[in-house]
């Protein structure tokens with residue numbers, strides 16, 4: 614779908630010359646789009662000119678070797694890198710650049726929520742974890758809060774496991790349950806997009822599989838962008854996959870295409886397990 618024409622790998626003879634404009638193939642609305650995105654840590658340019666489009670109610674996976682810039686890219690999308698990295702170019706959320714100075718960052722992050730690599734529930738009850746952000750937004754009606762807890766725990770496929778122990782400490786849950794609680798917490802404020810940075814890396818295979826099922830359910834209502842080291846996971850759950858290498862978003866296409874006939878040799882080598 615998209616090959617970065619200015620990457621240093623563009624001339625390796627493996628690239629198709631007829632670069633396809635992603636807009637020709639897509640039917641779903643674009644929810645989030647980066648244009649000419651560069652991200653710098655001091656003098657180190659960690660992301661070089663990334664132009665990616667993320668489609669509504671699709672799961673997009675970001676894959677690539679360690680240090681290739683996946684997390685940097687992801688964290689830039691809702692400005693989690695503010696104060697840490699310098700960003701140039703545009704990040705358009707439904708057409709509005711999230712880096713504009715007048716953007717309400719708190720509200721933007723409500724719409725573009727994030728779940729981190731390690732489950733990080735607050736040291737509070739399950740119920741309080743979910744209602745925390747709602748109360749901060751001034752919602753105090755018990756019935757509204759109760760409904761939000763039930764709905765988001767159901768969406769995160771955790772309700773049946775915890776419905777009788779909502780006052781229990783979140784820290785007493787298993788790692789997999791904690792991660793689904795963090796997803797429920799992110800969902801409680803009704804986001805539009807969920808960014809997930811290797812959410813299964815600390816989980817066992819059973820919890821990972823449960824998390825993947827949850828994400829597949831969630832894509833009916835949310836747009837999901839997930840960083841993963843696990844290529845089987847990307848292949849199992851994502852609709853689109855972007856391959857990052859050395860800060861370049863080298864290739865971006867339908868996941869089946871990336872895993873069966875990528876157009877860039879490095880993508881092919883990576884998905885074949887030759888490096889990374």
Ligand SMILES: Nc1ncnc2c1ncn2[C@@H]1O[C@H](COP(=O)(O)OP(=O)(O)OP(=O)(O)O)[C@@H](O)[C@H]1O
Nearest residue numbers: 654659677678679680681682683684685686697842
């Ligand atoms: N906070 C930071 N300060 C300075 N440099 C950073 C920071 N975070 C990341 N980098 C650098 O940016 C580059 C990209 O790192 P990043 O963590 O985005 O890659 P990644 O593909 O997510 O790696 P991994 O798969 O290991 O998590 C690396 O060179 C890394 O050292």
